[in-house]
Every structure is written in structure tokens, then in C-alpha cells.
Amino acid sequence: MGAASELHLTQPAVTKSIKELEAQLGVQLLVRSGRGVRFTDYGEILLHSARRITAEMESAEQAIAQMKSATPSTLKIGVSLLSATVxxxxxxxxxRARWPQTQLEIMEGMPRQIIDSLRSGEFDLCLAFIADSDSIAEFAFIPLARWPQRLMYSGDVNDASLQALSASQWLWNHTAESWLPFWQHLAAGETSAPPRQMTLCTSWTIYRQLALEPNTVSIWPEFLLHGDNAPHALTPLRFALPEITLGFMVRRDHVFSRATEHFIECVKAELK
Structure with a gap:
């Protein structure tokens, strides 16, 4: 009924259109129950695609309108919390010196929020760190720089085995879903159970303070271990960690404007 009101159609007309779409695709898109209507997995896929198509159509209309009226364009950039430290x-x-008329909109957020907004067309591109184990097949990725990661410990280490360290407090700065694959990579060939005490923290201001608490194991990109704000009180642990890559994620169907291409080149030049 809400959709019918939004579309200025009758409710039976909307239901008929949905039935025809389901028949055309050969799958069920919606599940109806006493609690309301929800999408099936097929419906979710179609919803994401429809949002992307709608966003691209709106982008095309805006680009044409700007060309006709010579109004300033807008470049919308998502920035993950970790990449904001670069x-x-x-x-x-x-x-800005080259494209003074282009309005920049830079938004910082959690990795999942950034990806969802990129998928729906709210961002033109996103600056993010990607680990080798991350799955981003639906997006194109433009690598900019690559850094090792280090495992650090607050204080002196008497026993640096994973079994002993698993009793410590651990800090994790990526997504909750990526924690177990990381631990399995770290404990390859060993039978150590994952630490019972793990704190997920993507705020680097808070992360830095938590990492200094006694008996805490934390993961750091190499570039954050140097400079005036580096956590010099931490002890490095001798474990091989997967590297992470900083880069831009974009939708595979996104058409780059000249301003977007120039912005990417500016960031590349800065990180050389």
C-alpha cells in the first residue's frame, strides 16, 4: 500500500507488477507474512542493482544539467576510519587548485557503512584499506600504497607464543567478520584457540589508548609506528602478518569524470 501511494497507483496494480517481475525472473522476490513484507535473497540482489541503476541515472541527469547550466560539479568520497589516518x-x-569549481564531500565511516554507501551510489569512490583476505569482487580496486602490519604488545614479553598470548586482551581494528580469518592465518599450523578477550575498536584515538593498557596485543599498520604520535611504549612481536593495501574502491559500472581521475592522480602522487 505504501508503494502504491508513492507511485500513484492502486495496490492491485503494484501487486500485479511484482508478480509479472517475479515471473519474468523466475524467482520469488518478496515474502509476505503476518509481520509484513520482506525481501528474499533474490530480492535483495535486485534491490541493490536497482539502487545502483537509479543512482547512475541521477548522476547522468546531474552531469547533463551541470553542462547546460555550468553549475559546479560534486565529487563524493567515502573514507574508512583507518584510511583517514593517512x-x-x-x-x-x-x-582544489586545479578544480576550484568542484565541490568536495568527504565522509568518514565504518567499512561496512562505506561499502553500502558506495554500492547504493551515495559515494563516487571510497578510500579504504584492503587486506589480501578481503572479498571485494563486486568493486574495482585502484591500489595506491601497500604496508606491512605489525603485532605489538604493551610491556615486556616473557612468553611470546600464541598459546600464552591468547590469554591477553587483543585489539582488532577491522570488521568483526574478518577477525576469525585473521586469527586462522596467524595460528596456521597451531592448535591455539582464539583469544577469549577481543575488543573491536575502529576509532584510532581510542585504539591507541587501549593498546597501552597492560597485557594487550594490538595490530598496527607499519606507517603508524613511526613519527611523533607513534606508540613507542609497545613491544613488537615476531609474527608474520598479511600486508594491507590502501586504495580506491569504485563501482565497476561507474564512469569517471575528469575531476575524479585527477583526484585519484593527486592522491597517487602524494603517496609516492
Whole structure:
């Protein structure tokens, strides 16, 4: 009924359209129950595609309108919390000097929020760190720089085995879903159970403070272990960790504007 009201149609007409779409695709898109209507897995896929198509149509209409009226364009960039620690301010200055009429919108957020917004077309591109184990097949990825990761411990280490360290407090700065694959990579060939005490924290201001608490194991990108704000009180542990790559994620169907291409080149130049 809500859809019918939004579309200025009758409810039977909307139901008929949905039935015809389901018949055309050969799958059920909606599940109806006493609690309401929800999408099936097939419906969710179609919903994401429809949002992307709608966003691309709106983007095309805006681009044409801007060309006709010479109004400023907008470049919308999503930034993950970890990638926000990379100093790319000079790249922004260089871009604004070349494209002063382009309005920049830079939004910081959790990795899942960033990806959902990119998928729905709210962002043109996203700056994020990607581990080798991350699955981003639905997006194109433009790598910019690559860093090792280090396992660090607060205080002196008497026993640096994983079995002993599993009794410590662990800090994790990625998604909850990526924690177990990381631990399995770290404990390859061993039977150590995952630590019972794991804190997920994507705020680097809070993460830095938590990492200094006694008997805490934390994971750090190499570049954050240098400079004035580096956590010098931490002890490095001798474990091989997978590297992470900083780069731009974009929708595979996204058409780059000249301003977008120049912004990417500015960031590349800054990280060389």
C-alpha cells in the first residue's frame, strides 16, 4: 500500500507488477507474512542493482544539467576510519587548485557503512584499506600504497607464543567478520584457540589508548609506528602478518569524470 501511494497507483496494480517481475525472473522476490513484507535473497540482489541503476541515472541527469547550466560539479568520497589516518591533505590542496569549481564531500565511516554507501551510489569512490583476505569482487580496486602490519604488545614479553598470548586482551581494528580469518592465518599450523578477550575498536584515538593498557596485543599498520604520535611504549612481536593495501574502491559500472581521475592522480602522487 505504501508503494502504491508513492507511485500513484492502486495496490492491485503494484501487486500485479511484482508478480509479472517475479515471473519474468523466475524467482520469488518478496515474502509476505503476518509481520509484513520482506525481501528474499533474490530480492535483495535486485534491490541493490536497482539502487545502483537509479543512482547512475541521477548522476547522468546531474552531469547533463551541470553542462547546460555550468553549475559546479560534486565529487563524493567515502573514507574508512583507518584510511583517514593517512596524510593526503596536500593531494586535496592540489586538486582544489586545479578544480576550484568542484565541490568536495568527504565522509568518514565504518567499512561496512562505506561499502553500502558506495554500492547504493551515495559515494563516487571510497578510500579504504584492503587486506589480501578481503572479498571485494563486486568493486574495482585502484591500489595506491601497500604496508606491512605489525603485532605489538604493551610491556615486556616473557612468553611470546600464541598459546600464552591468547590469554591477553587483543585489539582488532577491522570488521568483526574478518577477525576469525585473521586469527586462522596467524595460528596456521597451531592448535591455539582464539583469544577469549577481543575488543573491536575502529576509532584510532581510542585504539591507541587501549593498546597501552597492560597485557594487550594490538595490530598496527607499519606507517603508524613511526613519527611523533607513534606508540613507542609497545613491544613488537615476531609474527608474520598479511600486508594491507590502501586504495580506491569504485563501482565497476561507474564512469569517471575528469575531476575524479585527477583526484585519484593527486592522491597517487602524494603517496609516492
Amino acid at each position: 596524510p593526503v591533505y596536500a593531494a586535496l590542496s592540489r586538486f
